[in-house]
Amino acid sequence: MVKMEATKFGDSLADAGNVIRIPGAVTSAQAWGLPYGETFFHKPTGRFTDGRIITDYIASALNLPFVNAYLDKSGVSFSQGANFAVAGATAMNNSFLVEKGIGFIKFNVPLPSQLEWFKSHLQSTCGSKCARTLRNSLIVLGEFGGVDYWNAFAGAGTKSEPEVRTYVPLIIDGIMSAIKDVIQLGSTRILVPGVLPFGCLSTYLTRFPDTNPDAYDQFGCLKSYNKFAMYHNTELKKALENLQCEFPRVKIVYGDYYGGFRFIFRYANWLGFNPNTLVSACCGSGGRYNTDGGCTGTSTNVCPNPSQYVNWDGLHLTDEAYHRISDVVINNMLPKFGCCGLGNSSVLSSY
Numbered sequence: 001m002v003k004m005e006a007t008k009f010g011d012s013l014a015d016a017g018n019v020i021r022i023p024g025a026v027t028s029a030q031a032w033g034l035p036y037g038e039t040f041f042h043k044p045t046g047r048f049t050d051g052r053i054i055t056d057y058i059a060s061a062l063n064l065p066f067v068n069a070y071l072d073k074s075g076v077s078f079s080q081g082a083n084f085a086v087a088g089a090t091a092m093n094n095s096f097l098v099e100k101g102i103g104f105i106k107f108n109v110p111l112p113s114q115l116e117w118f119k120s121h122l123q124s125t126c127g128s129k130c131a132r133t134l135r136n137s138l139i140v141l142g143e144f145g146g147v148d149y150w151n152a153f154a155g156a157g158t159k160s161e162p163e164v165r166t167y168v169p170l171i172i173d174g175i176m177s178a179i180k181d182v183i184q185l186g187s188t189r190i191l192v193p194g195v196l197p198f199g200c201l202s203t204y205l206t207r208f209p210d211t212n213p214d215a216y217d218q219f220g221c222l223k224s225y226n227k228f229a230m231y232h233n234t235e236l237k238k239a240l241e242n243l244q245c246e247f248p249r250v251k252i253v254y255g256d257y258y259g260g261f262r263f264i265f266r267y268a269n270w271l272g273f274n275p276n277t278l279v280s281a282c283c284g285s286g287g288r289y290n291t292d293g294g295c296t297g298t299s300t301n302v303c304p305n306p307s308q309y310v311n312w313d314g315l316h317l318t319d320e321a322y323h324r325i326s327d328v329v330i331n332n333m334l335p336k337f338g339c340c341g342l343g344n345s346s347v348l349s350s351y
Contacts, residue, residue: 005080005136008067011085012085015086016055018083019031025107029313029316031046059081070117091148100167104151150315161228169235205289282318
């Protein structure tokens with residue numbers, strides 16, 4: 001197998017410690033303090049979960065160390081890649097969000113800005129040899145869109161589902177543009193994850209309650225928001241197929257976060273999850289889904305068994321949920337990237 005490096009872009013599902021290093025950045029989920037990080041690292045790392053994120057599991061599957069946050073200037077090594085993901089990051093630039101009346105955090109580092117960080121990093125580390133370096137690298141681009149949609153649905157200028165649906169092709173175009181950018185720089189292996197099933201996230205369930213029992217599926221998820229997420233993912237897959245035809249020598253793989261998540265719900269008992277708490281947050285401050293008050297402060301209620309929960313704080317998942325989703329993604333990804341020697345159960349179960 002060719003020795004690989006890994007480069008990650010994304011939002012809080014992929015942030016490994018960038019947002020906590022941005023001066024003045026304040027997020028509702030306070031990943032700079034416990035209980036974030038309690039399960040695996042036993043300390044906060046800036047990851048928005050109790051332990052590892054999906055990109056950590058992907059790195060392990062490639063026999064790589066966890067990829068360090070780009071803004072970590074404490075002497076860490078970037079010899080095997082860098083993580084440019086930032087919590088709260090949108091796919092679209094701030095100008096688009098302003099035009100559409102969608103709120104965003106003042107320290108937003110959208111996908112185009114993360115790409116600028118990446119290009120600057122390349123110039124300082126590999127210079128004229130970047131194309132050769134990127135040929136032996138894996139790019140994980142996303143997921144993107146989750147923050148754009150949440151801000152549109154739940155922000156101050158609340159948007160209707162039909163209106164937000166019109167943003168999907170524009171967001172997909174933005175993702176495709178970014179993929180073309182990294183291909184032009186020399187990348188040959190690109191994983192592009194889709195979004196999670198929004199209707200199964202505790203915060204969505206809290207924010208958009210429905211008195212009609214038929215609005216919920218058998219797991220207690222909101223059907224309409226899952227349908228919207230599936231629409232985004234379907235359009236993303238179509239665009240990736242077209243892009244693959246345009247660049248036949250580049251391996252572009254869709255990362256099925258949605259399918260991995262739903263796999264957990266279907267086989268919860270078998271996988272060791274509590275089927276009675278699938279849509280409840282492990283870390284919160286009460287309420288029907290334990291999302292009142294968020295995962296912060298002295299009143300925070302943290303479940304004693306996070307590995308039996310899917311939702312960590314309402315918008316992000318637990319270490320164990322990310323583990324199970326990553327199994328689905330990795331088993332599909334490795335053969336397509338020509339890494340068949342690693343795609344076996346002994347590797348995937350050794351995390």
